[in-house]
Amino acid sequence: MPDLSAMFTLETPALELIIRGAVIFLSLLLLMRITGQRESGGLGLTDVLLVVLIAEATAGGLVGxxxxxxxxxxxVTTILVCSVAVDAAACRFPRFSAVIKARPKTLIKDGRFDRKVMRREFMTPEEVRSQLRLHGIQDPTRVHLAYLEPNGMISVLTSKNDESEPPQHPPTH
Known part of the structure; x- marks a missing residue:
């Protein structure tokens, strides 16, 4: 029979746990911000593995x-409070938001690749072309603007002359 009182007994001082949680959260937030927004997009197998390894590596530091x-x-409560506090501060203080939150970055402007941004985000022209194909665009010169969004996805705005007619709505009776 499990010893329930021992399971719920505080083994480490609460203040130490709060400090550990806050330090680990802020350290990981800083490290993930440094790696660039492309890495924060959809999760692949290696991303899941990375999350598991980070969790395992930080577990001892979190609870000793x-x-x-x-x-x-x-x-866990400390980490969630830190997350909400960072989001609230980013909403309230634009300068803090500019540092802590990713912004959209222009990958293509008027059909031309921005090689500097692509280098900084470790993206090749072929990777960007692949994303354009997912948007149904074969020719990058048709793209007015393409952005790497904060979530790691790419949004595309085509040139004015490529836009189709807006959909017609059936008449209402």
Missing amino acids: DSHSVTDGVIV
Whole structure:
């Protein structure tokens, strides 16, 4: 029979757990911000593996040698509070938001690749062309603007002369 009182007994001082959670959260936030927004897009197999390895590597730093459920709950709560606090601060303070939140980056302007942005985001022209094909565009010169969005996806606006007529709505009776 499990010892429920031991399972929920605080093994590490609560303040230490809060500090550990905040330091790990802010460190990982900074590291992920440095890696660039392309890496924050859709999760692939290597991304899932990376998340698991980061979780495993930081687990000891988060709760030390603790096995208490209560210690884990305090750390998780601290991480969630830090996440909400960072989002609230980014919303309230535009300068902080500019540092902490990714902004859309122009990959193509008037049919020309922005090689500097592509280099910084570790993207090749073929990768961008692949994304254009997913948008139904074969020729990059048809693109007015293409952005690498903060979520890692690419949005595309075609040239004015390539836009089709807006859809016609059936008449209402």
